[in-house]
Amino acid sequence: MRYTGPKVKILRRLDLKELPGLTRKNPMKKRDKENEKKKRPKKQSLYSIRLIEKQKLRFNFCLTNHQFLNYVKRAQKTAGPTGEILIKLLESRFDNIVFRLKLAPTINAARQLITHGHFQINKKKVTIPSYECKINDEILFSSNLPRLEEKKSNQEKLPNYLLWDENRHIGTICQEISLKDPVIIQYYDNLELRILYVIEHFARQL
Structure with a gap:
């Protein structure tokens, strides 16, 4: 099911300052700075890390889990780096x-x-x-x-x-989608996306 709930809640859950495809709101404006200093970093499992990276893309592009899995399967069947092909499919x-x-x-x-x-x-x-x-x-x-x-x-x-x-x-x-484009590079740098973790998350389902 496609997510239709509170958008800022997702940003806080993923610990992101922005997720442009989902919302233009910035959760940092409403976050208490003092509470943020007191907040202790939680130790994350490898599964949790992979899940978070997957959710970044899923929520940004407003996809269901089933849709996302289909895109990963298509990317894997296409010649070339699976991660790059997945991004190109989503960008198109x-x-x-x-x-x-x-x-x-x-x-x-x-x-x-x-x-x-x-x-x-x-x-x-x-x-x-x-x-x-x-x-x-x-x-x-x-x-x-x-x-x-x-x-x-x-x-x-x-x-x-x-x-x-x-x-x-x-x-x-006017031309093929390029992941080396400065706008695209900056976009995914802001998301702090680690695409290999996304592919690894779906490894058992491919």
């Missing part, structure tokens, strides 16, 4: 591309807009958030779209594989 999701184009504040918000039929891919309405976008796909949002976050026309704030045409209101995937 339609809801994530909308989020990367700054057309929605979170991936969860992007899911809602997509399912409500506000976006088109190559002039065809697509209402499936998990749709896998490909190179040269053009993402267009309808003129009657509700007010969103301020559109970002500055290309420096977008990954290099995405282009935004402010005049036509069209986003384009």
